Each structure stands twice: as structure tokens, then as C-alpha cells.
Amino acid sequence: MAVLLDQNSRIIIQGMGAAGSREAEISIAYGTRIVAGVSPGKGGTEKSGIPLCNTVNEAVKKFEANVSLIFVPAPFCKDAIIEAINAKIPLIICITEGVPVIDMMVIKTVLENNKETILIGPNCPGILSPGEQARAGIMPIDVYMPGNIGVISRSGTLVYETVDQLTRLGIGQSTSIGVGGDPIIGTSQKKALELFEVDSETAGVVLIGEIGGSAEQEAAEFIKLMTKPVISFIAGTTAPPGRRMGHAGAIISGASGTAAAKQDALKNAGSHVVSSPSDIGKTVQEVLKNLGLL
DSSP states (O other), X not given: OOSSOOTTOOEEEEOOSHHHHHHHHXXXXXXXXXXXXXXXXXXXXXXXXXXXESSHHHXXXXXXXXXXXXXXXXGGHHHHHXXXXXXXXXXXXXXOSOOOHHHHHHHHHHHHTXXXXXXXXXXXXXXXXXXXXXXEESOOGGGOOEEEEEEEESOHHHHHXXXXXXXXXXXXXXXXXXXXXXXXXXXXXXXXXXXXXXXXXXXXXXXXXXXXXXXXXXXXXXXXXXXXXXXXEEEOTTOOTTOXXXXXXXXXXXXXXXXXXXXXXXXXXXXXXXXXXXXXXXXXXXXXXXXXXX
């Protein structure tokens, strides 16, 4: 089984605007089961050949949906996510950028009382499991190939770059998870590592972090307990303190948020730390060969 997303995933799209419809069509062509869209007031109609429902509850009852992919505009994301949580959707993936931090604080409180639901994002590229032809997000499908390396990243762009490097070297991926670049997200890098550690189809993991916050240090504490190799890269080594770089969470606000602090924590945990993004693929190759996994 792949991590979180596989051929048994029955995905609904909350927010069937231009972006949601386009990505739904790409995913369906890839082989993913997109079973319905949710668009209030348009229930009973279709868009891009996808049946529309008025509510998430309706989509769950009619189509047995177990994954929600959200493209709803930022001001309405809180309500969309909570609606999916209340409908007992096990996996929610929020692509939307710009969700207010105060809304995410409310959502995190709701999630604490709904342990059966996993939220990925917001402000993330989603999840793709190439061996399962399962795609819930905005990732380009042509750079992926089936394999046994898991990929976790706060940055969407660096996910694509890393996967492309691996594929060019003949190293396939089990699942890639874009956890999102906001200060408050549903699933941390540490939690994603926990999922890959127990996945029988994953032999090693690439962890791509960024400056800002302490998520990578928390991930490092779990890496100490892992049986699988972790290759890591921290983006933003040249970023000046106090200046936002890209994601809302990519800002150095304290000593723990610097690239050096994160790199040190990961090295001390036993992770193979890469200093340049262009070296991620070949470092994975070297590590796998040294461990007899390639």
C-alpha cells in the first residue's frame, strides 16, 4: 500500500472552479478515481463529466468518498475543511494558498477532536502515489515513476525538482507528500515521516525543509528512531533574518529557524544532509547503493 493515497481512494473536489476542474481532468486521465465535485447550488449537474453535489455529506453518501481535495478560495477554506471533517472524510488535502492563520488555529482545534481525519496543507501541492496512479493535487505527472523512495516537502517546486532528479537516475517513488509551507499546517514533516517509516513499500525518504519555525528539528527527533535512511535538504541558506522568503512559514524569526540550526539537528539525528538542491538525486543514489538498496 502507498502512503495515504492509492487506487482505493475515492476523491471529491471541493471547489470546481477553473483550477479544480483542470486538475480533476488531469488526475482522471492519470487513472485516479475522482468520483464527484462539490459545488453548492449545482447538485445534480455535471462539470467536465464529473457529477456535482451540493454538500460533502451528499458526496460521501452517494459516492462513498474518502478523500477531499480542496480548491476553495482562501476566505472560505475554513468552512470547507470543517465541512469535510464533519462528514468524516479520512483524508483532506487543501491546495489553497493564503488561508488566514486565525482560521488554521480554529481548524487545528477541530482536528484535535477528530483524530480519524488527516489534513494535508493548506498551501501545498498535494499527494501523488505513482505506482497506484493516484494523484490528488497539482503535481506534474510526467516526472514521477513507481518505486520505493518517499518524498516529503514544504515546497511544491522542490518536490518536482527532487522527483525529476530521482526519476532521471532510475529511482522511483512510493509516494510524495507536499505538507505545505504555511506556519500552521495540518500534517507536520514528523507525522509524514512516521507514515513512511511503517510503509512496507518505502525503503528511504527524502525530506525537503525550509527556514522558519522548528518543524525540521521536531522531524529530526523522530529520525533518530527511524530504521530507514533519510536524505534531507534545507532551502533558504542565504536568506537574511527577518525577511519572508517565498512561503509564509519561510521566515527566520529565531535561532531555531535558521538553515544552519536545522541542518545541524538533522545531521545529529543521522540524516544525510545535502547542501545544494542539485545534489539531492545523486546523494539518494549513493546512500541507497551504500546500504545495498539499489
